[in-house]
Amino acid sequence: MFTDGRSKKVALVAHCLLNQNAISDGTAIHPCAHLEVVKTLLEAGVGILQLPCPEFCCLGLDRGDPAGAQRPVTVENTRIRRQLLLPENAQKLDALAEQAAGQVAEYLRHGFTVVGIIGANRSPSCGVETTSDQGVELPGRGVFMEALCRALERQGISLPCVGVKAGAQAAARVKALLEGQIE
Numbered sequence: 001m002f003t004d005g006r007s008k009k010v011a012l013v014a015h016c017l018l019n020q021n022a023i024s025d026g027t028a029i030h031p032c033a034h035l036e037v038v039k040t041l042l043e044a045g046v047g048i049l050q051l052p053c054p055e056f057c058c059l060g061l062d063r064g065d066p067a068g069a070q071r072p073v074t075v076e077n078t079r080i081r082r083q084l085l086l087p088e089n090a091q092k093l094d095a096l097a098e099q100a101a102g103q104v105a106e107y108l109r110h111g112f113t114v115v116g117i118i119g120a121n122r123s124p125s126c127g128v129e130t131t132s133d134q135g136v137e138l139p140g141r142g143v144f145m146e147a148l149c150r151a152l153e154r155q156g157i158s159l160p161c162v163g164v165k166a167g168a169q170a171a172a173r174v175k176a177l178l179e180g181q182i183e
């Protein structure tokens, strides 16, 4: 099965790296996508599983506050983090994470390679090495990445995770992931 033209390799990628239109007001740095991340994956023959944008799904495009962009980014990110931790939103995050983990399990069941997860550092939701809390960027994971890792663990799956920001650094981090240099 699946001995057709596909590479049988996929990566999970934070939604906004492929669709900057979903990101919180004031933080988009590209018109549409982080092309360096997309290009690096596609040139390596790795398909992209676009994760849902948890903030969009739980709080909407304006994150529940049209004035959000007027605050410093890490202050606004901290407010967003608190909103996502409310019980009704935490439940939604878990459901989104379960769905993504289920897709990973299905690929693995069929012998595909899931090369890892590419998140967005500084995000209160999708940060991998850094996130936002207490009004600053600090080491740690975003709340959705935490939920996703828990959901994967429940399926007995562990994947390497890497966080990116932009430009050449982002491409280098993705390359490191593809070369197995990220745990």
Ligand code: SF4
Pocket: 014, 015, 016, 017, 022, 023, 024, 052, 053, 054, 055, 056, 120, 123, 125, 126, 127
């Ligand atoms: S980092 Fe995550 S929550 Fe924030 S815009 Fe991107 S996909 Fe959405």
